[in-house]
Amino acid sequence: MDSFGDLEIDVNGEAVFMVDKKRISSYSGRLSHLFGKSASTGSNFKVIFHDFPGGAETFELVARFCYNNGSIEISPTNLSFLHSAAYFMEMSRSVSGTENLIELTEKALEEISYWTWPDLLLALKQNQNLPEDVKTAGVVQKCLDTLVGRLAVAAETSPCPSTSSPESFGFRISCDSRSTESLKTSCSRANWWFEDLSVLNQNMIELAVKSMVSRKLDHGTIGRFLLHYQKLNFISAQSDEKCRIIEMVVNNLCSLDHWSVPFKNLMGLLRILLNLNVSKCTRSRLEGIIGLRMDEATLDNLLVPSPQGMNYLYDVNLVLRLLKSFLGGGLPKVSNDRIVRVAHLLDSYLAEVAPDPCLRPSKFIALATALPDSSRDSYDEMYHAMDMYLEVHTDLTEEETFNICSALNYEKLSAEACVHLSKNAKFPSSSTVQALISQQTKLESLLHDANYPKSCSSSPGIGGGARSRKDDSSQQIVLYAGKFDVMTENENIRAHLQGMQCRVTELEKVCQKMQTQVAKMMRSKSSNNMNPRSLPRFCS
Incomplete structure (x- = not known):
């Protein structure tokens, strides 16, 4: 075997590459440590990678970098994968004074502010498919900060839908996969970016929302985006995926102002949630927002x-x-x-x-x-x-x-309700007594407020009898609360209630007469312009 094919590398089961072991090891610290100082070319070596970032396509780029003496064109399309692969292969080694792959990708990341809108989205979409590690997180955070920063600037400089688009900053509005008609439609709305970000997974959306909150984007806009994301991604999602989407949306809504989302949308989300097997914690969080x-x-x-x-x-x-x-x-x-x-x-x-x-x-x-x-x-x-x-x-x-x-609360029942209750056999006798007592008390209070003569209250048929019956009624209620045998007292209670009903009728008639007399007095005062007369005594 010639020197260009003495190392066999299986990349994630996707493809097998025959490469020069010495050349690859000179750039890769991982392979260099694996083979040690062995310079033997007489034996075949085989390495199997199960979780190589970006798969076979990215490994081919890494191999080209090694065979081109440390030279490769880095673009937003391949930067994410090359950056992760460089750290995976520990490519901090350089040959003949050339820069190593880690240095090259780090420099490319420093120019992320010049990337176009679709480049940023593509980088985020690529990174969400990579294994999560510190280095991947760094790329994601830089992309998110740049992307959300542009949203914040667009919202501050021009709230008008026609100018609140990436066109204002010289970069395209959507990924290359978007049709021209779709772009026109999205440009016509203030929330032009909703569909663009909806291609990201739940973990990436959660990071994006955190960045939006930290940049003080309008909470109402963020809430509408989360509901849009949920609705759009529910179309093709399975039950388990729907649960994850709902949990992500609810957890992020909790980080927003509780009044930033329309109430009817929260209730709609709750009805969906109740039909899914989501966690109790998620349900409680949403119910807490709605309850407030x-x-x-x-x-x-x-x-x-x-x-x-x-x-x-x-x-x-x-x-x-x-x-x-x-x-x-x-x-x-x-x-x-x-x-x-x-x-x-x-x-x-x-x-x-x-x-x-x-x-x-x-x-x-x-x-x-x-x-x-x-x-x-x-x-x-x-x-x-x-x-x-x-x-x-x-x-x-x-x-x-x-x-x-x-x-x-019998004191807060109207006269009509009290009369209805007094004849309602479904309610216990104690309720009937309390309703009548309440009505009697209201009438007596009304008479007292109208300067009802004290001499009338001394009459056994009106004042004294009312107090006596009221005291008796209170005793009946106390007895009922003590769970006495109502059946043995039926006759007494019936007679007592009949007496109270008569009393209520009598007081109502007196009140009506009083109101009529007051009305006559006021009309007389208005027509004759005379000095006001003293209130007549109705119970002489």
Whole structure:
């Protein structure tokens, strides 16, 4: 065998090269150490590389470098592979004063700022297929810094879509694989670079986003890019690949301002995520972002079907987790207006899930009590939701029914709701008593505020009787809380309730009469322009 073929090298199983062992070893420290000082040419040598950077094509470039006495043309197309191969082969050795391959590739990297846009993209795409090491990371970071720097400058100098393109800097907009029509389309949008970067894998995108955040690119733009990347790459991805994409997108969204992405897009991402086998950590992160903005949600957003294997209709546990996240920062940190909006939304949600025959009482109670009492001015919507729930769930125990009704604030029920409740057989007697007491208290307060005469309150038929009945009602409620036997007291409770209903009717009539008299007085004052008269005594 002649001196030009005494070393056989198998490169990643792709091709076998016969090379001059002495010539290759003079440039490669790796092969030099492998063969030692042996100068024998009478034996055949064979080397097998399983993970050579760039494969057989790159090894051929390295061999040409050795056979051309340390001379090779380095371009953005081959720089990434040559740089990795140079370190892989430990090519820090030079012959006859020529520069070694590591020095040549390092110098080429210093000129990366002059590369065109597609050259940068091509270098990134090549490096994502190389084994990860420190040297590869250095090339990637330089490419990313240059690429993202141009995006930042374009965004700062010209927000107009027609000028916010690489054309402004004298380099092409996309990879050579892009068609002319595609280039025209992408140039017409402010987000012209979305499709270009979408050819990169998840690891490279994650590095790119970190660089964008550090360069203070607009978080809204970064968020839109991540959602675009997810949508575009989902088209041909398998289930496992979809999980990796979703996890990358969610993890990077967490590094952005939580209000930078439209809420409906976050909910759409959540619905996709719930149908994939993603990690619990990723799901929790996305739910945390959504929960912080729950006051932006609509009823349709919350009506997410229950997970597979669950027999109830909607994913109630998801809503409970979102509510927990919404309140996670502590009530003082959430404005009252936002809490009120969420309360209205939650009452509507309760009305939707109440007819579900599989919804357990504990879940209904958890929803009803998730927000503080101060979040609601009226409990009418919750009462109607409870009415539907009790209508469907007829097999509840007395204790379960009582616990459900305990979520109501009877003082915040309207008169109509109180009257309806007083005749509603589905609710326990204690709820009826509390509703009537609440209504009576409101009427007495109204009369008192209108300067109702004290002499009337001393009348046994009105004032004293009301206080007596109120005290009796409170005692009944206490007894109920102690779980006394209601059946043995049915007759007494029925008579008591009838008396309270009559009392409510009587007070309503008095209030109506008072309002009529006040209206007459105001009309008389307006027409005659006389001195105001003292308020008449209605109960003389």
